[in-house]
Amino acid sequence: MPIDAARAVSAEPRSAEISWGRKDVQLYHLGIGAGVPATDPDELRYTLESRLHVLPSFATVAGGGRGVVGGLSAPGIEVDLTAVLHGGQAIRLHRPIPPEGAAVATSRVAAVYDKGKAAVLVLRTEVADGEGPLWTADADIFVRGEGGFGGERGPSVRTGRPDGEPDFTVERAVREDQALLYRLSGDWNPLHADPEFAELAGFDRPVLHGLCTYGATLKAVVDTVLGGDVARVTSYATRFAGVVFPGETLRIRMWTGAAGEGRVRVAVEAVERDGAPVLTDTVVSHT
Incomplete structure (x- = not known):
């Protein structure tokens, strides 16, 4: 079996030095659709180096x-990229991310779950700089055809859609070249650019990165509910329920809950495909 769950989970964590600068942050923000309109003061916080703040999904x-990438090459893990899907993503912020920094990222396979027709790898990355922890990120990676090995099924993270109408609804257009721009931030999976590879993976054309939708959604919540204050976000989790194709429109629905609850529940759908779900079980926690 390409996945040896016991070996993967027991393997020593891998650490690597990482760094980023203002240009990396600006490129990421542009990759998720920031900068429209280009001279809007609210957008300049994402694109102009003298005013730059960092969206936590960076x-x-x-x-x-x-x-x-490191998790998929960990000991005990050997998978076909055409069988890999990003199933969910969560980040927990320990403090705001600076626009320039250097840190140590420590990654490991935190868990391997058996979903029957697929295996789920929970890839955990903890990042800290000289002042202490910065963030912890968990990526849930589905590997189709690798389940059924008798392992634990894992916890359920379903939160469902809240009752009632959303408190806010916004729509965000996805550019035709959005995936090509977003991949410059480091995700070079050909699924998002190469039509032939996309066809091998079962799609009729390349799809947008799930993490691009993830970032665009958080930006919409920050701008709409949190007054543009990125430092108020404490955690953000989602489940990827469906694909987005470049050129489509995202409809982002937000439920703010009771006063003082400190979280926004979100659902995202593709407008042009009759509201096909894109992100579900999505929660932004905040101060």
């Missing part, structure tokens, strides 16, 4: 996004 690409 954690998924800081240092080139080595956490997922």
